[in-house]
Amino acid sequence: MLSAEQKKLKFNRSISRWFYNHQRIYPWRKTKDPYKILVSEFLLQKTNADLxxxxxxxxxxxxxNPxxxxxxxxxxxxxxxxxxxxSYRADRLIxxxxxxxxxxxxxxxxxxxDLLKLYGVGLYISNAVLCFAYKDRVAIIDTNTIRIFGRVFGISSNNKRPRTDVKLEKKMENWLPKRNFDMFNYxxxxxxxxxxxxxxxxCKKCPLNTICDYYLAGTKEEFIKSSSHKHK
Ligand code: SF4
Known part of the structure; x- marks a missing residue:
């Protein structure tokens, strides 16, 4: 059984290694121009990145430029x-x-x-700009990242809108490495x-399946079910 610190280390290493081989390449990831990053984040809201x-x-x-x-x-x-x-994003962008x-x-x-004073900018977009353009070590909380932390570590939010939960953000920030945290967020x-x-x-191919609470609970349940069938 891994300690919390060992689990965190394994999580960070596995995610970083996986990213090295599978990262998606987009033009907004190749720039540090905060304006371009801001525009990209507006477009990425509820939208598949490839689209x-x-x-x-x-x-x-x-x-x-603005x-x-x-x-x-x-x-x-x-x-x-x-x-x-x-398309309402057009009005917001202007x-x-x-x-x-x-x-x-x-x-x-x-x-x-100041970022949060901008029209249509919430915690997610402000953190994305701070991290990817200005190299601030902040967590990106969106449905994807919240799901990963929820499944692997059982971290959840009591907030109706977890994406706006500052406490959750702080917890997730603890998992960011000291260096290359922007790449880690990507x-x-x-x-x-x-x-x-x-x-x-x-899950079967996932590099985190030996430490993921969600997966391990599922396999334990399957094991109990299959054992009880065998004993009937
Ligand atoms: S084992 Fe499954 S649930 Fe857990 S992190 Fe991997 S893909 Fe997600």
């Missing part, structure tokens, strides 16, 4: 976002761009207090999207 990719390329080509985005025609932007749905231009001199803030996002999925997680 968001084409729209992201169009928007960054047409509106490479000054141009602030002047965008809302109907044009809605049409550009339409292929991935949730409002946010205007805030950046008029209140922040065209710069994306580098602190949570790893968690990719792992949750492709291995530890909401439905039919790929």
């Amino acid at each position: 968001a990719l084409d729209v992201y390329k169009v928007l960054i080509r047409e509106y490479p 000054f141009l985005l602030a002047k965008a025609k809302v109907n044009n932007l809605r049409n550009q976002i339409a292929p991935i749905g949730l 409002k946010t761009a205007k805030q950046l231009v008029y209140e922040y001199n065209g710069q994306v803030p580098n602190n949570r207090k 790893a968690l996002l990719d792992f949750g999207a492709t291995v530890c999925t909401a439905v039919n997680p790929k």
Whole structure:
């Protein structure tokens, strides 16, 4: 039986190793430009990253900075976002761009207090910008990462909207490595999207299946069931 510290170490190593071989490559991961990262995070909300990719390329080509985005025609932007749905994001993007231009001199803030003042920016987007653009060591709490921590460690939230739970965020932050935490956050996002999925997680092939509470509880149950069948 592993101690809590050993389990944490195994978790971090396994996720990092898995990411090395399976990471998904997207243009917003290759930049440190906070504006581009902010735009990508708006597009990634409730949207598959592969689908968001084409729209992201169009928007960054047409509106490479907040000054141009602030002047965008809302109907044009809605049409550009339409292929991935949730076109209301067009209105949000323009409002946010205007805030950046008029209140922040065209710069994306580098602190949570100001980021959260931006229209449509909540804890998830603010942390994504802080981590991926400004290299702040903060946890990314979205449905994927919350699910992984819930299953492996049994960590959960009493909050109706766990994505906004600051206590949960702090707990998850404890698992971040001291270095390369941005890559680690990307790893968690990719792992949750492709291995530890909401439905039919790929437990049999999962590198965490020797330490995952959820999987181990399931196999224990199966073992008890199969033993009781044998004894009938
Ligand atoms: S063993 Fe299954 S539930 Fe546990 S982390 Fe892996 S995929 Fe997720």
